[in-house]
Amino acid sequence: MTDFQAFAVEQYLSETEHGVHYNFSESGVHPMTYAELFELANINRDSLFATLVDYPQVNGSQVLRERIAALYSQAQADNVMVTVGATEANTLVAATLLEPGDNVIRFSPTYEQLAGNAHNLGFEVRTVDMLSSEDWAIDGSGLAAAVDDRTRIIHIVNPNNPTGRVLSASDRELIITAARRVGAWIVADEVYCGTERNTDEPTPSFWGGYERVIAINSMSKAYGLPGLRLGWLVAPESLIPALWRRHEYASITATMMSMELATAALAPRARDAITARARGLIRRGFETLQEQLSFHPGVFSVVPPQASAMSFVKFDLPVSSDVFAARLLAEEDVLLIPGSRFGVEEHFRFSSALPDEHLRAGLARMNALTGRILKGT
Ligand SMILES: Cc1ncc(COP(=O)(O)O)c(C=O)c1O
Missing domain, CATH: 3.40.640.10 (Type I PLP-dependent aspartate aminotransferase-like (Major domain))
Structure with missing residues (x-):
């Protein structure tokens, strides 16, 4: 019988994601509300309610x-x-x-x-x-x-x-x-x-x-x-x-x-509107991420993603990806996915296609923890 292999990324998400304030662990664009969907896709409530x-x-x-x-x-x-x-x-x-x-x-x-x-x-x-x-x-x-x-x-x-x-x-x-x-x-x-x-x-x-x-x-x-x-x-x-x-x-x-x-x-019309929303979040979110990653020069680097709502960020800090992620969660209420879950150390996966204010606030917390790690605390 083969050893059962848990789904490392999904296990991490399902055990940590709920209740966290700054959730940068997902991989899609910020989900929309039903209200937004109804508006963008011009859905008639009465006919839907007849389903x-x-x-x-x-x-x-x-x-x-x-x-x-x-x-x-x-x-x-x-x-x-x-x-x-x-x-x-x-x-x-x-x-x-x-x-x-x-x-x-x-x-x-x-x-x-x-x-x-x-x-x-x-x-x-x-x-x-x-x-x-x-x-x-x-x-x-x-x-x-x-x-x-x-x-x-x-x-x-x-x-x-x-x-x-x-x-x-x-x-x-x-x-x-x-x-x-x-x-x-x-x-x-x-x-x-x-x-x-x-x-x-x-x-x-x-x-x-x-x-x-x-x-x-x-x-x-x-x-x-x-x-x-x-x-x-x-x-x-x-x-x-x-x-x-x-x-x-x-x-x-x-x-x-x-x-x-x-x-x-x-x-077709609804899809265009939904795609435009996604692209806006993805493009602005990555710019904000890049800007904030330069706060501590030489610590973070990233191959800019050509697509998707996430980045695989490399870091140069004296801690493992698991420790970095665990401290972020415990000390700053920020969630990302440690590279270990993808079998790659010195990296984390970060989702940035989110409302800008929230993204900036969470990144400021990540930079605060990074500052403490650099000082050895
Ligand atoms: C590459 C890839 N495939 C599939 C899924 C799961 O998709 P779904 O929500 O449609 O089941 C994910 C979710 O992160 C994914 O990244």
Whole structure:
């Protein structure tokens, strides 16, 4: 029996996040209220209130799957299955694709949802590095060496969590070439697509770039609607029934209300307004973060994230990432994620797509603790 591997990042979040005042540990843009969502998506309360509190269509309503398919080139509603967040999609994919003797490639640092599931199901997980010395580009020769004819899945989070790196065209090509060589699936978790900082052009999906792709996304990160618990996967039509059969065991379905609200939020006008809100928070938040990180010269540095609401900040202090995070929480009521949870020391993950005043106040507290650590107290 394989040793159970806990989900390090999510365990840390679920044990520490509630009740903290300055929460910089999340990875999506600041969630919106229902009131904001109703306004941005022009939702009519009366028609929403007429919704039955019933099971919806289990694989996702037709209209929602059509709206999702329209976000991809050459996808139809029948390529889409709606899930309970990207979380369920990642879990179903591991349970559906892997067969005895298979291995899975993951990149590090990354969000380990699919890899953790694969490990806990008893499959070998092989790690390929993303290189901090090269602004988190992938280690191409490491990838080529790790992939063999028992590699069933290459799992990529693009844009990446925690670094915010968007794969370069050449890194994408390396991944497609490695997958094609052995007929592996590319499972692309694209929840940060649409959160780009320097361009309004969304990160291209892997869907359409190679025959064996499953693209995963959700309303949680780029849309600021994590509480909807609504995600999806896009896969070749022939694979959908096998995924759907496992979905019936895992959750049966997302909820009727979450499907209604996601359908409204993905209508083109509403989606534009929601994306504009997210980009505003992401872009201003990172500027504030950068400004505040320079308060103690030489202590903090960061490869600017190309996308996402978070940064993977490097620090030069005589404490581990766990101690830094624990002291911040205990002494300053500030929460971030220590790099140890991603297997990388001297780093922390920091979410900055938040209201500016709150962000500044929390960063001032982080700088105060940093000052004390520098003085040896
Ligand atoms: C890369 C990635 N995938 C999936 C998830 C979970 O997404 P959801 O809320 O849609 O289940 C997260 C959450 O942090 C994430 O970072």
